[in-house]
Amino acid sequence: MKSAARGILALGLGYFVWYTPYAALVKALSTGILPGVDGPVEGFVLLPAAALGTFLSALIFLTAGGWWRHVRRRRVLSREIPLPGRETIIAGFFTAIIIGTTTLNYTFAGVSILLMLLLMRAGVLILSPAADAMRRRTIHNHSWAALGFSLLAVTTALSDVDSYHLTAGAALSLAAYLSGYIGRFQIMGQHAKQGVEAVDCRYFAEEHISAVTLQLAICAIAALIGQGGAMLALREGFTTFLTTPAALPALGIGVLYEGLFIFGTLIYLDRREYTWCVPANRCASLLAGVAASYLLTWLAGVAPPSPAQHIAAGLMVLALLALSYPALRAWRERVPEVAGETTRRALLFVCGGNTCRSPMAAAIAQEEMRRRAGARWDVASAGVSVRTPGAPMTEKAVSVLRELGIPALAHRARPLTRELCAESDLLYCMTRAQRDMVLALAPAVAARTLCLDPAGGIPDPIGESIHVYRRCALRIQELVRQRLDELPAVS
DSSP states (O other): OTHHHHOHHHHHHHHHHHHHHHHHHHHHHHHTOSTTOOSOOOHHHHHHHHHHHHHHHHHHHHHHTTGGGGSOEEEETTEEEEOOOHHHHHHHHHHHHHHHHHHHHTTSTTOOHHHHHHHHHHHHHHHHHHHHHHTTOOOOHHHHHHHHHHHHHHHHHHTTTTTSOOOHHHHHHHHHHHHHHHHHHHHHHHHSOSSOHHHHHHHHHHHHHHHHHHHHHHHHHHHHHOOSHHHHHHHHHHTGGGGSTTHHHHHHHHHHHHHHHHHHHHHHTSSSOHHHHHHHHHHHHHHHHHHHHHHHHHHHOOOOOOHHHHHHHHHHHHHHHHHTHHHHHHHHHTOOSSTTOOSOEEEEEEESSSSSHHHHHHHHHHHHHHHSTTOOEEEEEEESSOSSTTOOOOHHHHHHHHHTTOOOOOOOOOBOOHHHHHHOSEEEESSHHHHHHHHHHOGGGGGGEEESSTTSOOOOOTTSOHHHHHHHHHHHHHHHHHHHHHSOOOO
């Protein structure tokens, strides 16, 4: 995940590498020009096999890459199983719509790869400043300039409508595709995309498994209902189609989508604004679409992209350059790419009265930071139910810290405020109830507010024996070390 922040160009190249054969294979299979396949395959017929290919390859990827450890655990029938949270399941639903319609958009008869590609890419480019505005991120003049170039590109592409008809089905599929991005961007911006590796890893893994599972489930449920042409086509895709020679390349479409899905999501999860991340993704897919069109021209004699579509592609490149202006300026001036990036970041521990657990966690984290090279986070603590502001850390808390060889920091209890939340890059709460109280106070920090123990809460030792304090401190020390291992170094 760290590479998402440092290697956007590498991620864009990976996206291009997977998208080119994906787009070419979808169009070849849907138009009947793929060798060994008898006739064209309708989009809804190949969708189940593609969904199955994405689902299976996602399971392999998540398992081989160890991503399951980032998924939250839920207790079901006395057993803990990996189960995504509500917000990532909803995000997965929107992403499942994107996955399915992306494949369908390339299967409509008479609609070229480049035309649909331009419409999809321009649409998401237009959405990116809107998504930033909803999250109250600054939108610069170069974003509005890029929006103008994108609209010109769409107008130019649609001038080809006489030779490439945009059918009603294609228009509906495109609308569903863009709606999926509206929902996905909203949830991703609220619950991830903060530059905190643990949060982004959890979102990536949970959205990933939710999306591929929901896409397959939606196709299966529609096939079982079997009412209307689209549902009957899905039923065919799950039954007789799987015995045909076209089934294997259809599964391959799903595998290729899994690859571009990985790279695309990692690009969007970069902490920078959408008007920065979207161009990196869209540029890669635009170039991949052009490459796919020429690949089909070379392999199957398909007509190359028209002059109007070349002009539209050129306008899209100008839009991408406009949106990339901050990065280009930073490269020229050798200054940080992200405006306002600081050399230190703030870590806040939260408990109830702010006299036991959170100040112990802050002292332990401070000592761990001192021992670790490159760890440059400011550490503090606060309480959601402080009864006596200014109260010191309890004597037993100070005592067990000294037993662990950790200096007890000069401490005075303070209540949590909206300002403290806003100033903190990451907040760790001792219980889920305390996390809920933080979010009630400052809903905007939801994505960066976590439980120190993801599997449960840390009981309050106030009023208990020194042995209870000692167990509490040792548990906090273990968890703090785990959480610090997940944090990106700030340099």
